Amino acid sequence: MGKEELEVLRHSTAHVMAQAVKELYPRVKLAIGPPTEDGFYYDFDFDGYFSEEDLPRIEEKMREIVARDIPFVRQEVSKEEARKIFQERGEIYKLEILDDIPDEKVTLYWQGDFVDLCRGPHLESTGKVKAFKLLSVSGAYWRGDERNKMLQRIYGTAFFTEEELKRYLERLQEAKRRDHRRLGKELELFSTHEEVGAGLIIWHHKGVILRWILEEFExxxxxxxxxxxxxxxxxxxxxxxxQSGHYDFYREHMYFTEVEGQQYALKPMNCLAHILVYKSRHRSYRELPLRLFELGRVHRHERSGVLHGLLRVREFTQDDAHIFCRPDQLEEEIRGVLHFVQEAMELFGFSYEAELSTKPEKAIGSEESWQKAIDALRRVLEDEGIPYRVNEGEGAFYGPKIDIKLEDALGRKWQCATIQCDFSLPERFDLTYIAPDGSRQRPVMVHRVILGALERFIGILIEHYGGAFPLWLAPEQVRVMSITDRHIPYGEEVLGRIEARGIRVKGDFRNEKLGYKIRQAQLEKVPYMVIVGDREMREGTVAVRSREKGDLGSMPLDSFIEEIWPQCQIPSLEGGDRT
RNA sequence: GCCGGCGUAGCUCAGCGGUAGAGCGGCUGAUUCGUAAUCAGCAGGGCGUGGGUUCAAAUCCCACCGCCGGCUCCA
Known part of the structure; x- marks a missing residue:
């Protein structure tokens, strides 16, 4: 079934839901109700509140409307006529939408005496609406503006068949199993504590190992x-x-502290120290580009409602760098960074979305430099054949940027890599370099992160792998287990030899049944289990079990080690050697 | 920050006006058992925090803290 047909189905289902809500709660006013990637929603203005307990009742009413099999009737009317109709019905939001439609003619869709302003298309009749389910309720600002009234939104989804719906709901269940917050606790990677504060992470041993590996890779x-x-x-x-402008533009996200009458700010970004390194002496055009890197821990006071596990926190570590370059080097620098990002994403097996954000209303820097920077960003994206969306006017006030977004288990997108051009800070801090002709010139600054925030990236990684990390990232790569107590000495020897090769290995020599130890290792997602019993002891071998493939049989210990050793190492990307 | 929901043992949850329950986990014994759970016993809880209503609050009300789903904002 085509995507468009599915959209029509969902859009029609949204209308059916709106009609059901109208019939159950005649006082509600309709706002908007579009299809989405996974379903649909409809926003209502209501003097009460919907709760999830109301959903079954609404679903029941929807089924009734489906059973009535009311035709969807399209009607083209003049804006004036439409206005009259919605005025009579007190649909003030529809009137507001009408004001924004430039055309003289608009279309209405009727189902019985329910009417909605809508471009359509729709199904023939409500009877064609099939498998649907209402999922959740939430608040949503009218027109997405927090200064406007908050409306009540009901989310739902719809498919052509019950089986497809069932599969979708199962996928939601599966996403729950992969949730990094759940796995983070189960795998003992990190924890959060009410008494510590919201958005602050405490890393446990295994999580720290994971971070170390990523940091070393970086x-x-x-x-x-x-x-x-x-x-x-x-x-x-x-x-x-x-001086940097953060105090004026970013203060509400910053933490301050006063020491001996002197006010300090906990850094929300790493750029200032990097700028001061640049400024620590005169810079010649010969030493540009100057690329300064820091695994910088930053603090940002994010609004309480936006915090989310590792994906949105108040303290995090960026793989941050600032590249100071001549304007003529900008494109090449952007290209280098983008290659870097591409290779990294490929290594982890991520698919991603790219977005190019252009000059906002309030911006500094000349029109010309903006245009040059945007062109450079665009050219690089196009040369690399990376599809991208343009966000007009969404750039930072100091320059345009490319953002790379990854998805979590539920398909929500999170910004990771970003490449931002900056004309502002070089100006504010009067950064210069000496050009070949001896004149002082202004460098361009590129702010960039590759994985972004390590916390967020690890959160996404956990969900991406479902906690089953590839060998090089696994906090514990191998677990040696004995079958009975008499195998412990041999087990210790095996453990020692694996450890001596720099492989992260642990022993499980408890007096437990093998099945129990294996189950536990499987749940902890240890990539390889090495089992020693009478046979292995006698033959000087080990029995290997893979997390994915199960029992691999016996083999000499050395061949096992040699086989996994390369995959245990931190991989190296192809790029490098100067760019 | 805003809207709704939730907060009971380490974890997952039941109890929803009358003196706290289960499974898993933990501990202690027994068992030495070859590829996803051996058996038995024991311990463990100011029911998020603070107010209030009531003869009586885990249960009802309010505030705060935290979490969940959204909105807005963002790495």
Missing amino acids: RREHLKRGYQFVIGPQILKAELWK
Whole structure:
């Protein structure tokens, strides 16, 4: 079944839901009700509240409307006529929408005496609506603007068959199983605590190992690409943030502290220290591009309602770098960063979406420099054949940017990599370099992250792999287990030899049945289990079990080690050697 | 920040005005058993926090904290 047909079905189902709600709660006013990627929603203005307990009742009414098999009737009318109809019905939101439609003619869709302003198309009749389910209720601002009234939104989904609906609901269940918040606890990667504060993560041993590996991967890749490593302080004087503009534009996200009458801010970004490194002496055009990298821990006071596991926190670590370059180097630098991102995403097996954000209303820098930067970003995206969406006017006030978004288990998109051009900070801090002719010139600054925030990236990684990390990322790569106590000495020897090769290995020599130990290792998602019993002891071998493939039989310990060893290593991307 | 929901043992949850329950996990014994759960016993809870209503509150009301789903905002 085509995507468009599914959209029509869902859109029609939204209308049926709206009619049901209208019949049950005649006082509600209709706002909007479009199909979405996974279903549909409808926004209502209501002087009460919907709760999830109301949904079965609404579904029942919907089924009744489906059973009535009312035809969807399309009617083309003038805007004036439409206005009259919605005025009579007190549908103030529809009137507002009408005001924004430039055309003289609009279309209405009728089902019995229910009417909605709608471009359509729709199904023939309500009887054609098939498998549907209402999923949740929530608040949503009218027109997505938080200054407007909050409306009541009901989400639902619809399919052509009950089987498809069932499959979708099962997928939601599966997503729950992959949820990084659940797996993070089960796999003992991290925890959060009410008494610590919202959005603050405590990393446990296994989570720290995972971070170390990623951090080491980052260091090697950045070193290869000609980045210099710097480390800035966690707090910097408020004065400096005033100079950068953060105090004016970003204050509500910042934490402040006062020491001996001097105000400091906990850094929400890493750029200032990097700028000061640049400024620490005169810079020649010869040393540009200067690429400064830091695994920088930042604090941002995010609004309480937006926090989400590891994916949106208040303290996080960015694989952050600032590239100071000549304007003529900008494109090449962007290209290098984008390659870097592409290779990294490929390594982890992520598919991603790219977005290009252009000049907003309120912006600094000349029209010309903006255009140049946007062209450079666009050219690189196109040369690389990366499909992208353009977000007109969504750029930062200091420059345009490319954002790379990854999906979590539920298909929600999260920004990870970003490449931002900046004309503002070089100006505010009067950054210069000496050009070949001896003149002072202004460098361009590129802010960029590859994985983004390590916390967020790990959250996405957990869901991506369902907690079953590939060998190189697995906090525990191998677990040795004994069958009975008499196999422990041999088990210890095997353990020692694996460990000596730098493989992360643990032993389970408890007096438990093998099946029990295996079950536990499987649940902990350890990639390889090495089992030693009488046979292995006698033959000097090990029995290997793979997390995915099960029992692989016996083999000499050395061949097992040699086979997995390469995959246990942190991989190296192809790029590098200067870009 | 806004809207709705939720917060009971380490975890998953039941109890929803009359003196706290289950499974898993933990501990202690027994068992030495070859590819996803051996058996038995024991311990463990200011029912998120603080107010209030009531003869009586895990249960009803209010505030705060935290979590969940959205909206807005963002790495």
